[in-house]
Amino acid sequence: MKSDPDRELVEACQATAPTGLEGAFRRLYDQYKDRVYNVCFRITGNATDALDASQETFGIMFRKIAEFRFESKFSSWVYRIAVNAAIDHKRRAAARWLPSFEPQNEHTRPAARADLRDERTEAPLSAATRHELEAEIQAAISRLSPKLRAIVVLRYVENLSYDEIAEALQISLGTVKSRLSRAHEALDRELTPVLDRHFLR
Amino acid sequence: MSERRDPACESLRPALIQRAEVGAPDPAVDAHAAGCGTCRRELERAVRRVGLARSLARVVAPRQLDGLVVAALQAGARQERAVRAVLDLPDVAAPRELAERVEGPRAPRVLERLVSEDLADPSKAVVRRYASRLERLRAPADLADRLRTPRQHRRVVPALLASLLVGAGVLLLVGVLVLTAERDRAPTAAPGPVLVVERAASIHDLDPAASLLASGLTGGLVDADRLSREGS
Numbered sequence: 001m002k003s004d005p006d007r008e009l010v011e012a013c014q015a016t017a018p019t020g021l022e023g024a025f026r027r028l029y030d031q032y033k034d035r036v037y038n039v040c041f042r043i044t045g046n047a048t049d050a051l052d053a054s055q056e057t058f059g060i061m062f063r064k065i066a067e068f069r070f071e072s073k074f075s076s077w078v079y080r081i082a083v084n085a086a087i088d089h090k091r092r093a094a095a096r097w098l099p100s101f102e103p104q105n106e107h108t109r110p111a112a113r114a115d116l117r118d119e120r121t122e123a124p125l126s127a128a129t130r131h132e133l134e135a136e137i138q139a140a141i142s143r144l145s146p147k148l149r150a151i152v153v154l155r156y157v158e159n160l161s162y163d164e165i166a167e168a169l170q171i172s173l174g175t176v177k178s179r180l181s182r183a184h185e186a187l188d189r190e191l192t193p194v195l196d197r198h199f200l201r
Numbered sequence: 202m203s204e205r206r207d208p209a210c211e212s213l214r215p216a217l218i219q220r221a222e223v224g225a226p227d228p229a230v231d232a233h234a235a236g237c238g239t240c241r242r243e244l245e246r247a248v249r250r251v252g253l254a255r256s257l258a259r260v261v262a263p264r265q266l267d268g269l270v271v272a273a274l275q276a277g278a279r280q281e282r283a284v285r286a287v288l289d290l291p292d293v294a295a296p297r298e299l300a301e302r303v304e305g306p307r308a309p310r311v312l313e314r315l316v317s318e319d320l321a322d323p324s325k326a327v328v329r330r331y332a333s334r335l336e337r338l339r340a341p342a343d344l345a346d347r348l349r350t351p352r353q354h355r356r357v358v359p360a361l362l363a364s365l366l367v368g369a370g371v372l373l374l375v376g377v378l379v380l381t382a383e384r385d386r387a388p389t390a391a392p393g394p395v396l397v398v399e400r401a402a403s404i405h406d407l408d409p410a411a412s413l414l415a416s417g418l419t420g421g422l423v424d425a426d427r428l429s430r431e432g433s
């Protein structure tokens with residue numbers, strides 16, 4: 001990979017062993033913490049599991065950064081670790097009989113959120129309706145299989161291109177397209193009541 | 202989309218999704234959708250699905266994460282230091298004496314045979330092994346005693362015998378009395394039999410005919426009693 005925007009920072013981290021969040025490690029962490037947390041939050045479906053999966057992601061990232069050889073973009077590598085950590089965490093949580101999706105409330109809601117602006121919804125939504133809608137979409141995503149969930153989150157939440165998704169998930173471009181197509185089919189089943197309620201009345 | 206699609210529609214599906222994502226015209230998709238109601242509806246729904254998925258708010262990592270990552274890094278560093286310390290320990294050759302002293306347990310030679318038996322014919326090997334492990338049972342001491350004194354087995358309970366004897370006597374007496382009454386009722390008087398009442402201490406002292414009758418009535422119990430007396 002010739003022009004990785006993170007190259008300089010990554011090489012600075014590779015030159016020293018990580019002991020704390022200082023210097024290059026701090027800068028790299030600041031650059032990725034929201035992206036990692038977003039992926040983990042949307043894949044696990046709740047703040048508690050997202051926090052654990054994010055911690056695990058950075059733990060692995062800083063422990064293995066010395067082995068990173070720039071064979072892919074650094075960001076693709078980080079997304080891959082985050083997706084795997086979140087899926088593993090959700091699987092382990094399900095095995096412990098915890099609910100797979102916690103509805104949003106004061107305890108599970110993330111600490112802060114960027115402003116939600118959706119130009120596609122025809123009528124302006126009230127805050128309550130928007131909250132309800134978001135919870136329904138998240139619930140629909142949470143019901144998808146881990147593979148389909150990951151591709152939906154990377155494409156529509158993280159806005160990665162098909163090539164970036166292929167690199168992050170280590171799959172071919174054709175697989176990205178067919179998997180996204182299957183994700184749409186599954187989402188259609190899950191979202192039909194939401195679509196009917198919010199768009200067809 | 203639960204309806205079954207035409208192969209032409211199916212092959213166009215990834216392009217249709219990209220068309221819904223980008224919003225820019227795609228000649229191939231647009232031309233097909235113009236003539237295919239299913240795909241036109243699917244394109245509409247795909248646009249809305251993409252809109253919904255993209256409407257999810259971007260969440261910001263909570264401040265808590267900093268502390269958790271620092272803890273993970275420190276734990277990782279400690280673990281790494283410990284591993285390095287262990288790996289850095291110099292290699293020490295074991296003294297030759299150790300090999301002599303620690304003669305590890307060797308597998309018994311029979312193991313080789315058992316393994317090859319298992320490989321050759323597993324079911325037969327299992328049957329042989331478990332059949333040979335069945336416990337050998339010893340005959341109880343009671344059996345020897347029983348074989349030594351077979352007749353004791355047949356000894357009749359005295360109380361039962363006594364009641365049977367009394368029963369036989371009563372039957373005999375009733376029979377004689379009935380015969381006598383029949384004779385008395387007969388219109389022509391004929392010379393009747395002489396009734397002799399004989400008292401005996403034991404059934405064996407009776408007249409042989411009476412003794413036989415008693416034996417028959419008791420199903421051989423009288424004989425059994427006699428034989429056991431003679432035997433003991």
Ligand SMILES: [Zn+2]
Pocket residue numbers: 207209210233237238239240241
């Ligand atoms: Zn069609």
